[in-house]
Amino acid sequence: MLLIACPWCGPRPENEFHYGGEAGIARPPDPSAVDDAAWADFLYMRSNPKGRHKERWRHQFGCGRFFNATRDTVTDRISGTAKP
Amino acid sequence: MTQPFRLATGGRIARGREIGFRFDGRTYAGYAGDTLASALLANGVHLVGRSFKYHRPRGILSAGSEEPNALVTVDRGGGRIAPNLRATQIELYEGLTATSQNRFPSLGFDLGAAAGWFGPLLSAGFYYKTFLWPASFWARLYEPAIRAAAGLGKAPKQADPDRYVHQYTHCEVLVIGAGPAGIAAALAAASTGVRVMLCDEQSELGGSLLTETGAVINGKPASEWLADALTSLESRVTLLPRTTAFGWYPDNMIGLVERLTDHVGIPDPNLPRERLWQVRARAVILATGAIERPLVFPHNDRPGIMLAGAARSFVNRWGVAPGRTVAIATADDSAYAAALDMHRAGVTIAAILDQRRKPGPIAEVARMAGMIVQADARVEATSGGKRLSAIGVSTGRGTIECDTLLMSGGWTPSVHLFSQSRGKLRFDAAIGAFLPGEPAARVRCAGACDGVFGLAACLESGYAAGETHTPRTFSVSGAPDTAPSAPPEPAAPHPRAFVDFQNDVTTKDLSIATQEGFRSIEHVKRYTTSGMATDQGKTSNINALATIAALTGRSMPEVGLTIFRPPYTPVTFGALAGTARGALFDPVRHAPLHDWATAHGAVFEDVGTWKRARYFPRPGETMRDAVSRECLAVRNACGIFDASTLGKIEVVGPDAAAFLNRMYVNDIASLPVGRCRYGLLLGEDGFVRDDGVIARIAEDRFHVTTTTGGAASVLHMMEDYLQTEFFDLRAWLTSTTEHWATIALQGPFSRSILERLMDGTDLSTMPHMSVRECHVAGVPARLFRVSFTGEAGFEIAVPASQAQAVWDALLAAGSPTPYGTEAMHVLRAEKGFIIVGQETDGTAIPADLGFGAIGRNKPDFVGKRSLTRPDMLRNDRRQLVGLLTEDPKMVLQEGAQVQILPSWSGATMTVGQQSLGHIASAYWSATLGRSIALAMVSHGRQRIGETMLVPMPHATIRAAVVAPVFFDPNNTRLHTHRHSPVNGAIPPAAGAVPTTTRLNVRAPATATAAIGLALGVLLGSVPNRAVRARDRAALWLGPDEWLAIAPASDPDLRARATAAAHGASVVDVSDAFETIEVAGAQAAWWINGFCALDLAPHTFPVGMCTRTLFGKVEIILWRTATTVFHIETGRSYAPYVRACLDEAARQPTAEKGTAHPD
């Protein structure tokens, strides 16, 4: 069970958290202006890197906040967390 | 009773306490302190099992957890059967009953030993080669035959009656292994005043000190030094004997299994059998020792052949001679210590055969003691049936008669946990094994597992690892001080030279694998199954590696090791499950009217973790009878239904309408105060996620319902959008699912009945899809004029504590018929109303369900853009339709496929094998006197009027496609009200008097001061801290969220706080929670049975509060005093939390100084 440093609550056990996918995928401000291919990219295409991965987590069973974490997908180590 | 091989003196056994036990039906005697292995050896029993593939007779190889051969089944009666236990770890108790495994009909005469005759058939890769064809033979013939012949103990068929528990704990230093290095490490760490835990898999702490009976440490005999050390540790360190550290998990979380009762004849019923610890350790010290390697020579597996170090333990620790005439084969100096100790104990040493050309100086000591030592001598053959009788020595040096052969091929440091922690291993050529290298976690290694040998060096390395600034030296005498050797050069492959005893893998198997081109150690392992047995190759991996290296002309580090994975030794399913079985497997949630439903004969169904009343059968009624009666009552009179499990979210704030307008497909922005609207929620991908009713209570306040199963995920999704996408909007969310009980009153009499409970209020002015705040039966309520049945109806939301009183009043006012979820399903299906998760399967978009027009004019909402992606516009999508079977009595099966009729083209018939859809819902409709079904069918709306086929198990059914509304398509029933003829005496509502006001406050920093003033308690800004003021408290739950708790004697508190909350949210959740107080010295320990937080007073001080996870449910945990915790739990979760705490309170603690029983 990972120990994840919530930016508000400090280090907490992984079972209090909810994984939220890759970070930095912003919803287009005007979706109707986006063509089908770009919208499909927004919906489904993720970088899925080997190594450092910026991702969203939510302290679901804690303060409830979403925040960003950098996790290495090879070692499963979280190198840092930050308020969004 | 005699124990012919028990030595006259010595050992740590209690000779005054003779213990009777049974093995394979025979009765033997041993002593308290024996293991099953030492007691069997004391009785001269070496044959204890049959091997996995070849059914070869096998004896006891080792004295510890690495044992590959001596696996037995222990039956304690009443279903307490444990197979595959290592006899070397089973502690003797009066009446112990053990049996050998994998033999038929008996251990001495085994038919399966015939497998040895066609041994070549079962060599490496036999699974893959022999049984390739035909495939059907595999399932019917080969596999059952192999499974019957090859195997371990049998899994018990009965449920396990024992209890198992989990425990989370935190410490600064966890020491694994309580040999000399571990004890020294614990002493050093304890002197720094931090939390230290010391665990060891053995029954006694001490490790090799228990065998080094001749050693003297700092002037004291080893046993005395050990006793003093343990006494000194007892008060400061959590000591855990019989506790295996089985796995290393991320961020220094270590899994331990503590065995609490297996060593006791009649255990304390309050003790769990095993406790699984999840220890979060700031630093871990590994003092896991080393495991001796066997030598590999032909027929090296006969009973009587044993590791030299194990034999030394049997002599010194248990006072047992493994045999009368003992030969020793070694490639390592350590075997000489065994020889010398046995010689002293009076055992005849026939010869010491040292494979090395130049044995170490200790060989001279043996010679001076009168023993024959032969250098450059190997064992090349052994003989004997069920017991060794002689060995053949290399280079024509003849045969030596002996009943026991001790062997030592050097020592392999136990780096399992270090490797699991992802630390790099480095190869040490001098000892021919891998050692801890670069660590990847906060871990330190000490003693033999770090390549440190010799008692003084182990003690010193342990003390240094314990991290004190004052290194300590130990003066030691009387213990061997030899460094281990590398494994000897492997001999030529032989079909009966065993490398892996437990899986019967020989050097011949390894050579077959390499000849067939397998080079990677991982591939050779899988092809030969070497190292894949339950012992995970503890005694075999290095020998296998050395053999493969020699066969492929590579060095051992070039070949490399296979990856170490948890568990170190097998872990029971019971320990892994812990208390999460039976009633505590999952929380069972009861709605507020559950007790009434139970008392009135309801049949329940599981909906998520809720129990919901499905129908209320009267005597003699079948399910269809009851459901039909309930449906007709709603259509013709009035029904009453507990809808409390529906999710509810209060959305509050100046931008609440704008937020909901962006989230839901429907137009919420234009919804007037006092009105309700159906809401369809999509994912961004356009697929339907949830639906419900959105009611506007005030300009800035909405009461939103979700499906029962969607309550948590919808709240999560809304929070996600509010926090990360629509953060420009000032809106806040509060779950009110558990606060409100919802009673549906449906049918033409509903208005007439309800008016009687509202002091004659005229409800005729209340339009369909409207809401008002009012009193029902004197209870403050939110009254919704909504209908999920198609009849005129209401849903009455009242605080959960008042639900029963209001329900009783409604029954008294007009005798509505209670109905359950099944009637609810039928009634809504008659009207074609969908249920998310029944008509939708995660791939339905609004247009598929006939909602294509909704939201079309809105510029945006979540998922809207996806609705114009090409796939969403395809005209062959599955669409919601009705199906009417040609035979009106036939009820289709939900999930059945829908196909087209066969068509003819000339003489060719095309049969519609392709599924064009499926049945989503199908019921008997009493209203219509026939069956109905809703289906999702490709081109469905175009097919209305066609006949289609539905294949069912016994026949293919013809059904007509119709519009998905079977009853009252013009909705006239919604406005059909009739006067209820029943008018009973209405009792005054007498609900439980609430004792606590709980308000969920969500506010920006700018609003907290004013709200705090109104509440009479500050909303603190320090995370996870509660502020108390007189009789009330405000618990920080998040940077914009507090739970205010106040006595119920302040009834206007909510109104005052709401008025003060400009641009913020105050929501009454008084009835959503129950309070559980956990008090006492053990309070933190009990909570840590289910909660992974560090509850030490310095990390979770008085005044700290947080949401967290308790078992499988969310709680709010608040420490109000050093030994008092205040828990707020959702009211439906409270029974689960209480039951968990009761379970935790049943088990005694294992905190500092209280462990180490006996």
Ligand SMILES: [Zn+2]
């Ligand atoms: Zn947090």
